[in-house]
Amino acid sequence: MIFVLTGAGLSAESGLGTFRDAGGLWSRYDLEEVATPRGFAANPHLVHDFYNARRANAAGAAPNAAHHALARLQAAREVMLVTQNVDDLLERAGARDVLHMHGRLGGALCADCGARWEAPLVMSPDDPCPECGAAATRPDVVWFGEMPTGLDEIDAGLARATLFVALGTSGTVYPAAGFVEMARAAGTPTLELNLEPSGGRFDDGRYGPASEIVPGWVDGLLA
Numbered sequence: 216m217i218f219v220l221t222g223a224g225l226s227a228e229s230g231l232g233t234f235r236d237a238g239g240l241w242s243r244y245d246l247e248e249v250a251t252p253r254g255f256a257a258n259p260h261l262v263h264d265f266y267n268a269r270r271a272n273a274a275g276a277a278p279n280a281a282h283h284a285l286a287r288l289q290a291a292r293e294v295m296l297v298t299q300n301v302d303d304l305l306e307r308a309g310a311r312d313v314l315h316m317h318g319r320l321g322g323a324l325c326a327d328c329g330a331r332w333e334a335p336l337v338m339s340p341d342d343p344c345p346e347c348g349a350a351a352t353r354p355d356v357v358w359f360g361e362m363p364t365g366l367d368e369i370d371a372g373l374a375r376a377t378l379f380v381a382l383g384t385s386g387t388v389y390p391a392a393g394f395v396e397m398a399r400a401a402g403t404p405t406l407e408l409n410l411e412p413s414g415g416r417f418d419d420g421r422y423g424p425a426s427e428i429v430p431g432w433v434d435g436l437l438a
């Protein structure tokens with residue numbers, strides 16, 4: 216089973232911003248204000264504006280050749296796709312069972328009762344929860360200081376992977392940043408696919424834009 220961890224670099228060429236590259240989201244927004252529970256409590260409208268803009272951007276974007284290559288690989292081999300990304304470009308490229316460990320722009324969550332539903336394109340904190348009616352609607356994404364989702368499934372996947380691939384991620388945010396070390400500890404070969412080395416310890420690496428290097432890597436595997 217091939218375990219693929221993806222980050223913002225996978226969707227960069229689809230026009231969705233990365234976080235820490237030059238001009239990245241965290242150079243233009245204060246993550247404390249828009250990506251923490253404290254920020255949401257202080258100014259829910261600002262947080263919804265931030266995610267409404269990202270949701271509109273993602274809705275107008277298209278999967279790139281790297282998304283399509285991963286879907287092609289998953290159709291031919293056992294592949295576990297774990298993404299830190301909140302966009303749905305992998306699903307729109309035909310990938311299945313994508314594990315969004317940082318949640319999804321397409322999801323809405325009630326901060327009061329925990330109800331989840333599919334998010335409209337534009338959300339407001341005043342939207343009443345369909346379950347309890349509270350005006351406590353938030354994006355169903357994982358903020359700093361919150362627990363990512365799917366960690367048990369991820370641990371199980373890392374334990375039985377025959378190859379670990381980190382694609383388009385800077386390896387700066389835990390627990391995702393620690394997965395490569397978990398794979399190494401399990402004796403699993405590790406590969407980095409990125410624009411440039413992230414500094415993580417990988418057995419092998421291929422570097423360049425994802426839309427170029429990922430299709431080539433998949434073609435090599437399926438040859």
Ligand code: APR
Nearest residue numbers: 222223224227233234235299383384385388409410424425
């Ligand atoms: N092709 C391949 N890799 C790319 C490309 C590209 N065209 N463009 C950028 N990259 C790489 C960068 O080299 C970098 O390693 O994508 C990575 C982007 O790093 P970050 O912006 O830190 O994004 P990511 O690693 O996904 O961030 C992890 O941090 O803020 C949180 O929740 C957020 O999920 C995010 C997490």
Ligand code: ZN
Nearest residue numbers: 325328344347
């Ligand atoms: Zn509710």
